Amino acid sequence: MDEKYLRYLRENRKKIGISILILTFLIAIGVLVLNTIQSEHPLKSSNKKVYVAWDGSGDFNCDGTDDQVEINKALAYVAGNPEYTTVYLKGPHTYVISDKIRIGGDTTLEGDSTAVIKLKDNADWPHQRPLITQMSSSGNNNITITGFEIDGNYEGNAEKKRGDGYYNLIHFINCDNIHICNMYMHDSHGDGLRIKDGKNIEFHDNRIYKLGHDGLYAIDSQNIEAWNNNVRCKTNSALRIWNSNHVKFHDNTIYTEFEDDAGGPGIQIQYIRASRAQPMNDIEVYNNTIYDTYGPGIWLIAFGEPYAKSEAQNVRIHNNTFYGCGTHQTYDWLGGIVTSGFYDTVIENNVFDGNYNAAVVYTYPTGPRYNIDFTPTGTDGSYTTIMRNNIITNTLERKYSPEGTGYGVIDNFPETHNFVLENNCVYNNSAGNYKNASSTTDLYVDPLFADPKKHDYRLKSNSPLIGAGFVSSGFPYDPENNGTG
Numbered sequence: 001m002d003e004k005y006l007r008y009l010r011e012n013r014k015k016i017g018i019s020i021l022i023l024t025f026l027i028a029i030g031v032l033v034l035n036t037i038q039s040e041h042p043l044k045s046s047n048k049k050v051y052v053a054w055d056g057s058g059d060f061n062c063d064g065t066d067d068q069v070e071i072n073k074a075l076a077y078v079a080g081n082p083e084y085t086t087v088y089l090k091g092p093h094t095y096v097i098s099d100k101i102r103i104g105g106d107t108t109l110e111g112d113s114t115a116v117i118k119l120k121d122n123a124d125w126p127h128q129r130p131l132i133t134q135m136s137s138s139g140n141n142n143i144t145i146t147g148f149e150i151d152g153n154y155e156g157n158a159e160k161k162r163g164d165g166y167y168n169l170i171h172f173i174n175c176d177n178i179h180i181c182n183m184y185m186h187d188s189h190g191d192g193l194r195i196k197d198g199k200n201i202e203f204h205d206n207r208i209y210k211l212g213h214d215g216l217y218a219i220d221s222q223n224i225e226a227w228n229n230n231v232r233c234k235t236n237s238a239l240r241i242w243n244s245n246h247v248k249f250h251d252n253t254i255y256t257e258f259e260d261d262a263g264g265p266g267i268q269i270q271y272i273r274a275s276r277a278q279p280m281n282d283i284e285v286y287n288n289t290i291y292d293t294y295g296p297g298i299w300l301i302a303f304g305e306p307y308a309k310s311e312a313q314n315v316r317i318h319n320n321t322f323y324g325c326g327t328h329q330t331y332d333w334l335g336g337i338v339t340s341g342f343y344d345t346v347i348e349n350n351v352f353d354g355n356y357n358a359a360v361v362y363t364y365p366t367g368p369r370y371n372i373d374f375t376p377t378g379t380d381g382s383y384t385t386i387m388r389n390n391i392i393t394n395t396l397e398r399k400y401s402p403e404g405t406g407y408g409v410i411d412n413f414p415e416t417h418n419f420v421l422e423n424n425c426v427y428n429n430s431a432g433n434y435k436n437a438s439s440t441t442d443l444y445v446d447p448l449f450a451d452p453k454k455h456d457y458r459l460k461s462n463s464p465l466i467g468a469g470f471v472s473s474g475f476p477y478d479p480e481n482n483g484t485g
Contacts (some may be wrong), residue, residue: 046410048083049110050074052392060317067095071117072102074264079104079135090150092186093114098123101132105140111148113184119167121156127164127343130194147182152188154212160189162235168194168212179329182203191217191431199223201237210234214268218244218279227251233263233293239267243278254290254297258327265299266290266325271312271341273377281313282394288320297325297355301364302341302376309380313343318350323455326356329399335361335410340417341376345385351457352390352408357398359433360387361410376416388422391457391465393446395429406431425465445469 013302051058052074060070060077063311065100065336074087085107089095091114098120103109109132119131120477131150134140147233150169160166168190174177176199185192195201196219208215208231216433217229218224221244227253231238238254241247247269254266267290271280281301297320302312317337326334334357352359364374376383387409397406408429412416414436425447433444448463450456459465 024099029345030065044483049086049088050078050084051088051090052095054093054095055090058090062093062095064096066098068097068099071095071097074169074410075101075103075107075109075135078107079394082106086110089115089117091148094118094151097131098122100129102135102143103132103140103143104135107140108146110144110146113147113149115148116151117148119153121153123153123157123167125167126260127166128168128171129166130168130190132170134172134175139172139176141176143172143175143177144179144181145170145182145183146179149184149186150188151210152190154187154210162189164189166212166321168192168213170194173197174329176200178202183207184209185215186210188212192214193217194219196220201225204228206230208232208238214238214240216240216461218242218247222246224248225250229253231266232256233266236264237268237299238266240265240270241280241283242270243272243280245278245280245282247283247406249285249288251287252289254288255292256294256301256327257292257395262294264293264295265297265338267298267299269300269315271302271304271307273302273307273311275313276305277304278311280313280315281310282331284319285315286319290320290322290325290336291323293325294328295326295346296329296336296338296375297322298337298339299333300337300342300345301374302378303364303372303374304364304377306377306379309343309378312378314346314415315342316346316348316435318346318348321351321353321455321457322355322359323351324355326398330368331365332357332367332398332400333365335359335363337361339385340362340374340383340413341378341383343378343380343383347385348389350390352392352395352438352453353455353457354394356396357405358410359390359392359395359408359429360385360419362413362419363410363412383417384420385417386420386422387424389424390418391425391427391428393425393427393447393452395431397430403436404431408433409435409437411436423468 044406060074062070078084089111091112094116161379166189171194174197177204183206189212191213192215198221201224203313215238225248233256256263322336336352336355336359392408408426419437426433448460450458
């Protein structure tokens with residue numbers, strides 16, 4: 001080392017020392033910040049999932065109080081780090097929340113089946129605050145919620161009424177590509193999934209039990225499919241659409257059980273014309289089993305401001321089974337299917353057995369208990385419903401004001417609505433086959449179901465309907481049952 005360099009060190013050692021001290025301090029601060037970040041977000045997994053737990057094993061760990069705080073931190077982390085896609089709730093554990101959970105776009109909220117999100121007791125939230133909602137008020141897209149349980153905790157918040165917009169479990173506005181599946185949602189004040197102004201909604205393989213409003217409620221939305229759901233209705237419907245189009249509801253099981261406030265329709269399809277046309281002309285309902293509903297099995301209704309035929313048209317309801325629908329003791333708008341105001345509805349290949357009032361009926365709610373005028377306001381002539389290749393048996397009088405009820409098919413508005421009845425089997429209905437309707441091609445024979453007491457509506461091999469156009473129309477038969485046992 002030369003003398004010149006040594007002289008430089010001696011002359012500047014104070015400045016060099018200060019620089020080294022500052023550098024050391026900055027390195028220490030950096031290490032501290034890094035350690036802090038790592039301690040808050042260790043992100044133990046490398047499979048694009050961020051884990052939430054309660055036992056210290058998660059990337060975010062809840063302490064049993066305000067558990068939405070840690071869940072929201074995890075969701076915010078995923079939203080800010082595109083390499084991660086999923087927040088995963090570990091079970092078995094109940095995460096009690098005191099405020100809403102906010103999920104961002106391109107995010108999956110997943111959990112073990114033993115992981116439960118539960119509303120706290122005495123939450124006292126304002127009207128329309130849901131348990132789970134979007135992160136951005138302008139909307140988030142590409143959201144999946146799957147695998148875990150949501151407990152709406154009605155009993156812990158019973159001061160609020162069911163069906164009044166409190167504590168909806170999931171609520172999205174202006175969000176597209178929403179996927180809700182493999183969930184258990186129960187005991188709430190409001191809807192399971194409520195969505196407005198959304199597109200591409202998939203709702204499937206969910207178990208829904210005693211919600212305070214609808215299982216799925218889609219408003220002003222497009223491209224909706226719901227399938228393989230098991231829904232026990234409580235206050236309103238299992239599946240409901242309002243001014244929505246391009247819809248498929250299929251392969252669902254929908255029912256209720258007798259108790260106070262046990263529910264309304266199984267499926268509700270409603271067009272309410274307001275300031276603009278929102279056509280409902282591409283809707284298909286098929287392969288569902290709907291039974292013991294308080295209200296109709298399906299309620300199909302259009303009203304509001306005057307509307308053109310193309311706005312409420314071409315609903316197709318096929319290959320469903322309806323039994324025991326319409327058990328409410330004070331409603332008069334009951335049946336397997338209750339309809340009014342829709343044009344060119346097709347009802348085919350369905351089984352109706354033991355429903356109240358009628359299998360299919362033109363009617364709508366009237367009287368002082370309703371503050372809405374449900375009178376149809378279509379501008380294109382008579383409303384027509386085509387019924388073909390259905391089996392209609394054992395219809396019962398309704399429990400409220402039973403006079404004039406118990407027919408297979410009833411038209412309460414023959415001046416404006418008419419049925420086209422083709423090749424149906426109509427048998428053993430308590431009041432008769434038709435009221436204000438007729439057919440020249442229907443059959444009036446026992447269809448010989450395989451085991452109607454157990455609701456096995458396959459046809460016995462000696463059924464008179466086999467070879468009469470019904471098998472090709474989609475009615476299965478039991479080749480092992482020759483009708484002797």
